[in-house]
Amino acid sequence: MADTSARRIDPAEEPAPSSEAPEIDFDLIELFFFAYRDFTSDPDHMLDELGFGRAHHRILHFINRRPGLTVAELLDVLQITKQSLARVLKQLIDTGHVMQVQGPRDRRQRELHLTAKGRALALALAAPQSRRISRALADLKPEDRSTVEHFLKEMVNREFRQQVDNLGHHEPESAEERS
Amino acid sequence: MADTSARRIDPAEEPAPSSEAPEIDFDLIELFFFAYRDFTSDPDHMLDELGFGRAHHRILHFINRRPGLTVAELLDVLQITKQSLARVLKQLIDTGHVMQVQGPRDRRQRELHLTAKGRALALALAAPQSRRISRALADLKPEDRSTVEHFLKEMVNREFRQQVDNLGHHEPESAEERS
DNA sequence: AGATTATGTCAACAAGGCTGACATAAATTT
DNA sequence: AAATTTATGTCAGCCTTGTTGACATAATCT
Numbered sequence: 001m002a003d004t005s006a007r008r009i010d011p012a013e014e015p016a017p018s019s020e021a022p023e024i025d026f027d028l029i030e031l032f033f034f035a036y037r038d039f040t041s042d043p044d045h046m047l048d049e050l051g052f053g054r055a056h057h058r059i060l061h062f063i064n065r066r067p068g069l070t071v072a073e074l075l076d077v078l079q080i081t082k083q084s085l086a087r088v089l090k091q092l093i094d095t096g097h098v099m100q101v102q103g104p105r106d107r108r109q110r111e112l113h114l115t116a117k118g119r120a121l122a123l124a125l126a127a128p129q130s131r132r133i134s135r136a137l138a139d140l141k142p143e144d145r146s147t148v149e150h151f152l153k154e155m156v157n158r159e160f161r162q163q164v165d166n167l168g169h170h171e172p173e174s175a176e177e178r179s
Numbered sequence: 180m181a182d183t184s185a186r187r188i189d190p191a192e193e194p195a196p197s198s199e200a201p202e203i204d205f206d207l208i209e210l211f212f213f214a215y216r217d218f219t220s221d222p223d224h225m226l227d228e229l230g231f232g233r234a235h236h237r238i239l240h241f242i243n244r245r246p247g248l249t250v251a252e253l254l255d256v257l258q259i260t261k262q263s264l265a266r267v268l269k270q271l272i273d274t275g276h277v278m279q280v281q282g283p284r285d286r287r288q289r290e291l292h293l294t295a296k297g298r299a300l301a302l303a304l305a306a307p308q309s310r311r312i313s314r315a316l317a318d319l320k321p322e323d324r325s326t327v328e329h330f331l332k333e334m335v336n337r338e339f340r341q342q343v344d345n346l347g348h349h350e351p352e353s354a355e356e357r358s
Numbered sequence: 359a360g361a362t363t364a365t366g367t368c369a370a371c372a373a374g375g376c377t378g379a380c381a382t383a384a385a386t387t388t
Numbered sequence: 389a390a391a392t393t394t395a396t397g398t399c400a401g402c403c404t405t406g407t408t409g410a411c412a413t414a415a416t417c418t
Contacts, residue, residue: 023309024302024305024306024309025308025309025312025313026240026244026305026309027328028309028312028324028327028328028331029240029305029308029309029312030240030244030343031328031331031332031335031343032215032218032312032331033237033240034331034334034335034339034342034343035331035332035334035335036211036215036334037258037335038334038335038336038339039211039334041336053372053373053374054373054374055373055374055375058212061205061208061209061212065205065209070395070396071395071396071397072394072395072396079216080374080375080376081375081376081377082396082397082398083375083376083377083397083398083399084374084375084376086396086397086398087373087374088373088374090397103395106384106385106394106395107383107384107385108382108383108384108385108394108395108396109384109395109396110395110396110397123203126203126205126208127203129204129208130202130203130204130205130207130208132334133204133207133208133211133334134204135333136329136330136331136333136334137330137333138333139329139333140326140329140330144323144326144330145207147319147323147326147327148207148326148327148330149206149207149210150315150318150319151315151316151319151323151327152207152210152211152213152214152315153210153214154314154315154316154317154318155213155214155215155217155218155311155312155315156210156213156214156216156217157217157220160213160217163213164209164210164213232403232404232405233404233405234404234405234406249364249365250364250365250366251363251364251365259405259406259407260406260407260408261365261366261367262366262367262368262406262407262408263405263406263407265365265366265367266404266405267404267405269366282364285363285364285415285416286414286415286416287363287364287365287413287414287415287416288364288365288415289364289365289366
């Protein structure tokens with residue numbers, strides 16, 4: 001029951017990739033779905049115990065990456081609405097994970113910063129994801145990390161590539177890469 | 180405004196990756212988030228116009244991949260509850276995208292199949308994702324596709340690797356492949 | 359016959375998206 | 389200086405898609 005394996009049924013029922021559709025890469029599409037599902041599963045479980053959700057994680061992550069970013073910038077990165085952000089952000093502020101400071105140049109702005117508590121949580125959530133990534137890279141050649149990085153970067157819409165580039169703590173990246 | 184670039188503020192506020200946390204790979208973590216966000220964006224927009232959501236896409240996808248799979252198997256793959264599935268599946272049946280046929284061996288089971296209409300939609304949704312993937316692979320070496328595939332496969336929890344393997348329409352792929 | 363299994367369905371709830379409207383303070387423009 | 393625009397906050401309410409638990413039916417298995 002619910003044995004998810006062994007089911008090849010009738011070949012006539014296969015999607016017939018060569019004729020109807022010009023080479024749809026179902027394998028990678030599906031793998032990407034599973035990979036992302038499991039990638040988010042570890043932090044999801046931790047968040048659950050704190051009464052938080054994935055939305056909280058995203059906010060913590062981006063504030064951690066760019067301390068001092070403003071609310072507008074965060075909305076821009078997350079591509080959600082003000083209201084969606086507000087609800088979750090408020091919880092993080094109330095629980096002492098995030099602090100707001102009035103913008104120095106423009107006093108209308110609120111710069112977002114993590115507290116020590118927030119930083120600790122952000123790191124704790126990222127840890128299993130990072131471990132998963134390094135396990136996934138483990139039996140690949142060291143150079144393959146940049147292949148994967150390149151692939152993922154190209155998957156991002158052009159309009160947002162810049163966003164991605166700026167977020168990284170990249171060294172100029174001469175010939176080699178990372179350590 | 181909301182210029183998402185140029186913000187490096189105070190170096191003291193950086194997460195200090197080397198001391199507090201042992202090498203968290205924030206770059207790939209983040210890239211994976213963006214990549215998946217945009218990966219799903221094209222089909223999401225199309226679904227929107229049909230009054231469907233991402234949940235419908237997943238169902239269409241998996242039925243397309245394994246015509247005749249049962250409800251229990253689908254639940255297993257999607258890892259959602261019966262109720263969550265039922266609601267969405269019902270819509271797809273009512274709109275003529277999915278058909279149910281009584282299981283031949285076990286008449287309690289309902290085998291799920293796409294209609295021509297459902298197949299057409301599944302393909303239409305997959306097309307931009309497939310295009311995105313091949314664009315992302317375009318300036319990599321041809322062998323790098325298997326690097327990416329390997330990476331993604333390793334990102335999946337062990338318990339589900341099998342599921343993934345079985346879903347693919349893989350040729351044996353000679354001397355290679357996992358354990 | 360009785361238990362288990364596969365599926366369907368009902369009610370109710372929660373998270374986290376969304377919209378539109380409106381308020382305030384600060385900055386910018388006229 | 390006044391008017392406008394901008395950055396943020398907040399309110400009310402909606403939708404999708406996830407959740408749980410309970411219960412019904414038919415088919416299969418013991």
